Amino acid sequence: MAEQGNNGNGAAAAQKPEGQVAIQAKIVNQYIKDLSFENPNVAKLIASAGDQPTLKVEVNVGAQKMEDDLFETSIEFKATATNNIGTIYVLETVYAGLLKIESMPEGALEPFLLISGPAMIFPFLRRLVADVTREGGFPPLLLDPIDFGDLYRRRQQQRSQGSGRANA
Numbered sequence: 001m002a003e004q005g006n007n008g009n010g011a012a013a014a015q016k017p018e019g020q021v022a023i024q025a026k027i028v029n030q031y032i033k034d035l036s037f038e039n040p041n042v043a044k045l046i047a048s049a050g051d052q053p054t055l056k057v058e059v060n061v062g063a064q065k066m067e068d069d070l071f072e073t074s075i076e077f078k079a080t081a082t083n084n085i086g087t088i089y090v091l092e093t094v095y096a097g098l099l100k101i102e103s104m105p106e107g108a109l110e111p112f113l114l115i116s117g118p119a120m121i122f123p124f125l126r127r128l129v130a131d132v133t134r135e136g137g138f139p140p141l142l143l144d145p146i147d148f149g150d151l152y153r154r155r156q157q158q159r160s161q162g163s164g165r166a167n168a
Contacts (some may be wrong), residue, residue: 022100028099031095037136038091041085051085053081053082055079056082058081060075071098071100072097073114073121074094091133091136099117112124119148130142
């Protein structure tokens with residue numbers, strides 16, 4: 001039996017208004033959907049390391065409904081390291097999580113799948129990226145935390161600006 005706490009006004013915090021159900025979300029599974037690591041100039045790099053590399057990182061998130069209460073949230077990640085010799089490596093991956101979500105209002109579903117979902121699986125993607133670059137013969141690429149909420153807000157702004165232009 002769950003403990004009921006006091007929410008400050010004398011009512012038990014665990015009590016819900018009649019007919020309202022608690023939202024539940026959990027990761028059922030997580031997996032690599034796609035993974036590619038290319039090291040196209042290894043012969044040139046062995047002869048000379050070249051200049052300090054430039055790293056370009058691209059991140060995108062996506063989500064789709066799989067079944068009634070099962071949703072997939074995914075992070076598309078691409079890192080390209082280059083220098084004066086050429087491309088040092090290209091790492092592309094899509095890392096996904098299968099989430100079971102119950103009793104979530106329709107309006108909260110998209111933000112949850114594109115902000116909270118990626119935030120839950122990101123530590124595992126971070127580890128994968130570090131391991132793959134290390135196994136590819138390079139220092140591990142350690143990703144900084146990503147603000148998926150900001151990524152979502154920017155995407156929404158781009159959508160609204162795009163529709164505003166279409167309507168003008």
